[in-house]
Amino acid sequence: MEWYNYLAAFFAGAFLxxxxxxxxxxxxxxxxxxxxxxxxxxxxxxxxxxxxxxxxNIIIGYLLLVHSKVRTENDHIGKIVFFVGAMIMALMLSINFTKKHKE
Structure with a gap:
């Protein structure tokens, strides 16, 4: 896969x-x-x-995922990049909402 496919996979995870x-x-x-x-x-x-x-966000994440070509069975790196994007966004959201509830 090209580098931009991995970038799309990362942001697909983040949007989803x-x-x-x-x-x-x-x-x-x-x-x-x-x-x-x-x-x-x-x-x-x-x-x-x-x-x-x-x-x-679901539509954008889905479109990015489809165009990232991560759906192939042997592309484990692409799946990891997708998961990393999702986890980074989830952690950022949890930190942001923790701060919000303390205010």
Whole structure:
């Protein structure tokens, strides 16, 4: 695979990991921070905005994953890069939301 396929796999993992809290909070009917809240990332957006934002992240992550060509059985490095992207985003989100709850 070319380097840009690995980059796409990394960001696919990041977008898919980012989709989870928004989509889950949205379908639960809870308000949750989005880039569209005031102030961005700190204010709370309504549930429907979170469902839409989570859905957009799923679509972007899926498109990146499909175009990254990670789906081949023998591409273990691509799968690892995808997992690393997801884990880095998950850790960043957990740190950000831990700070938010302490404020």
């Amino acid at each position: 990991a980012n989709s989870l809290p928004h989509f889950i909070k949205g379908i639960q009917g809870d308000k949750f921070p989005t880039p569209f809240a005031k102030p961005p990332g700190k204010g709370l957006s309504p549930a429907y905005v979170n469902v839409l934002w989570g859905g957009l």
